[in-house]
Amino acid sequence: MTVPTIDVHAHVLLPEIEALVAGLPGLAGARELDARRNGAEALAVNGPMVRARIPAMTDVAVRLAAMDRQGVDVQLVSPSPSHYHYWSDEQTAEKVWRLANEATAAHCAAAPDRLSGLGLVPLQHPEQAVEALDDALGHGLLGVEISSHAPGRELSDPAYEPLWARAEESGAVLFLHPFGCTLDERLDRWYLSNTVGQPTENAVALSHLIFSGVLDRHPGLKVIAAHGGGYLPTHIGRSDHAWSTRSDAGAGCAHLPSSYLRRLYFDSLVHDPHVLRELVRVAGADRVLLGSDFPFDMGSEDPVGALRAARLTDSDFHAVRGGNAAALLRKD
Template identity: 85%
Template sequence: MTEPTPRRTAASAPVPTVDVHAHVLLPEVDALVTGLPGHAEARALDARRNGPAALAVSGPMVRDRIPRLTDPAVRLAAMDAQGVDVQLVSPSPSHYHYWADEDTAEKVYRTANEATAAHCSAAPDRLRGLGLVPLQHPGQSVRALDHALAQGLLGVEISSHAPARELSDPAYAPFWARAEETGALLFLHPFGCTLDERLDRWYLSNTVGQPAENAVALSHLIFSGVLDRHPGLKLIAAHGGGYLPTHIGRSDHAWATRSDAGTDCAHPPSSYLKRLYFDSLVHDPHVLRELIRVAGADRVLLGSDFPFDMGTADPVGALRGARLTEADLDAVRGRNAVVLLHLASA
């Protein structure tokens, strides 16, 4: 008896490779803020945090990448070379401008949202976008998120903190509620580190500062109970969540041992890792395997930090270097993102 031919299903169809950590540079935003009160001071702070040696390297590095950051055709060619089918494109974190007053902040987020949407519209089947919200003005956050979604963007990118505000601040409660209600994606990507000039040499501002900021921000969301109150949040942490996933046992110990640590979140901190999403950009196959162990293969997404030098030019190769099972590799390479981003091929 001849066996019937199996019906081709979505689960058996080829899964696209999806990079959820890719940036766009928006000259429109730079033109908007240049010369405004507070802009020069913010640039001076950034310079102090990074140090002169880092600035001397970063300037030429960014200039060399401007075509990939601004021209959709150049971006798509680079994606083809990498074997990437879809990018989730977020503004360069240099566009946060959390120093801005309310009027300027509204202009920034509207300009950034509209410009990102326009960039992605050049190839809507391959480029999906995220906008910005002004975390320094919590009262604008819901309007900014709604504006991003109205442009066809999938959500917004946020930093690890705003001046004098942590992500645990109760003022953000309406923002978390609206993000949960709409199913918007939140991409947590730090910019700047509050350790400031302690990290102003050897590019420690990025190599140490970014993973430290990720760990602090995620800890605020966990220990404050934000994730208990908003279990449906769809939050992706850049850089594999920084130092937190590989040191989550210390957080669990504090939660179980100290009354002050365990007051505001209902469950051990490690359990919340399975409610979050993480990109794969950790630069070490052993760390990636550990991230998958503690968070689950269904919670890790391919990320490259395109096209900056602290990213990877071969994200799929880096993923394969972790020697995952085929099922886990397939999930991280694209299957998880297909579901999360509601891609048509799902």
């Protein structure tokens, strides 16, 4: 049987989430922070860009037609990261993740042979995280999407240990997709908030998982890093050098940082065939999955073509195109 082409980085927009939080204390401040981080010029482009893509993120028929044009058989659909709302209090947070899990599952249920989904957990309230993950799994979702940090908490925070343990036990997928970079106004021009901010956040978050020993304590975690893991895979030698040279850098994890790349998964969305080849080299061809960031403008309209441009061997090409994701998501 031919392995399906599987895109693990695709988004759904959930207007009901935004209706839920509209007017609540904290939303205005979160939007002001987002505006400062992105800058006026980026916001002027973002609004029309997102509006033009609403049908592709809400209408299953439009989504499937786009997938057909791309040659994609299956999408792993995650909520737009704008739905994280990590500013919200306990009661609102629970409403957000319950609604996100339910709505994402309903969207995927319209085409169950072609769409699988991920839910949300409230990283700002770690005490709810396991319940939220179980709720997502109970709706038939394959796991959850998380950002690179929550206010005042990095992914190395011990408060997340129950989440990692439950995700490992259940086999749930954790899709690491940043939203917002803490470099703030330094990146507020030329869309640096995304082009520099996203790969920076990916690298920082993955470094927290590696150096803190999370991956030692939970070797069975299924973590997919968006955007090819950002800067970390191509600059992992610096991490290895620090771990080998400095007692403080090497105190938290048992092995060379580069060795942990082969315990993680990465999407292929790096926008450069040479970088994609390097990602495959350092992480292993069995750890890279096709990703498009559907349907945003910073994604790829032809993810299979972008993968083909890397000129991988046939076996590696087909592994990344869908074989790895089929095994990970049990779609084989």
